[in-house]
Amino acid sequence: MRHHPFGNIFQTTAMYNVYNNTKNYSPIKLCAINEVTGEINGVLLGVTMREMKGLLGKGILGDFSTRSIISGGPLVSGNSIDTLSEMIFEYDKKVQKRSLYTEIRNLHEVKSLLNNVNNYTYEDHLNFLIDLAVSEEDLWRQIHKSKRKNINRATKAGVVVEEINNKKMIPVFYELLKETYKRVKVPLSDMTLFESAFDQLVPKNMARFFLAKNEDTYIGCRVVLTYNNWIHDWYAGALDNALSLYPNDCLVWHILKWGTENNYKVFDFGGAGKPDVEYGPREFKRRFGGSLVNYGRYSHIHSPVKIKITDIGFQLYKKCSL
Known part of the structure; x- marks a missing residue:
């Protein structure tokens, strides 16, 4: 539904193909069809992610680390609450036995719709949006x-x-990501996610990969998703010993300039955490002058017992990552 007012890259066939070619990812796509006219009244693309490897060669943590994410969806015609509820109900039936929880990550203000979905709980979640429809000087x-x-x-x-x-440069890009994710002790998706995104999205002008370089050394990286005049900040990384050269600042500024020059309207910083929880990247993002929004997220826990076990397992994972 490209022309839906909230249409976004995460609800496209191209992103389905990215997920489908990523190790440990399983995409799920649903469509609501009008039985009379045959028109598509709604789409929902989500993905289950099994991101944490088992300890000591066993799959214990992996079995308890599968989560389900719906970004930017569902999309329904006419803001039909009935269609939306039916699609989420069908989606939950498909993922409830293999996922700990489902999280709906909103890219727009949709509380009037999603507040009506049973069993889903709302949580505040911040983000920064930067207006690119300005001159470079104003930016x-x-x-x-x-x-x-x-x-x-x-x-x-x-x-x-x-x-x-x-594509031969994707391993260089990935090594920079790995260093950052290891530093913050958060599991990182397999490299096939980025290889797949390069294959599926770059030829369609739906993604851009960037590297920051100093002399002969690559010191930072960033990938953004581009769709419908919207730039979405996706993943970023940098060398620990090169942070004094400010690769992250340079990369963001380069992308903002590129967006303005190419007539994009909005740069979406991809999230700024919960308002009441300390989150380091929030201050970094705030200083680029965007508007603070709170579109929130909705979540539904499919297995409370497994969630408790996973919390313990994740703490072990962080200790083993030291």
Whole structure:
């Protein structure tokens, strides 16, 4: 439903293909069809993710780490609550035996719809949206002066940003991601997610991969998703020993400039955490001058017992990652 007012990349066939070619990912796509006209009244694309490896070569944690994510959906014609409820009900039946929980990640204000869905609980979740329909000068002025200084320092130090045009560079990109995710002790999806995104999305102008480089060393990376004049910040990483060169600042500024030059309307920073929970990246994102929004998330726990076991397992995982 490309022309739906909330249409987004996460509810497209292209993203289904990305998930379908990613190790430990299983996409699920549902469509609501009008039996009389044959028209599509709704779409729902979600994915189950089994991201945590078992300890000591066993699959214990893996069996208890499968979650279900629905980003930017469901999309329904006419904001039909009945259609939306039926689609989520059918989706839950498909995932409840293999997922700990389902989380609906909203990209727009949809509380009037999703508040009517049974068994789903709302939680506040913040994000920053940056208006790209401005001049580069205005874009620069709205960035906090500390970030402007960092970007200028990095430029003087010789940091440059390159776009990845060859799949052979994805392992370089992935190694930078791995270092960051290891530092924050969060499991990272398999490299096939990014290889698949490069294969499926880049040729359709639906994704861009970037690397920050200083001299002969790649020091940072970022990938964004591009769809319907909207840029979605997806994954980012940087070398620990190169943070003083501000690769993250340079990459974001490069992407913002690119977005404005290519007539994109919005840069979506991809989330800024819960309002009442400390979250380091929130301050980083805030200083780029976007508007703070709270579209929230909805979740439904399919297995409360497994959730408790997983919480214990995740703490073990973090200790083993030290």
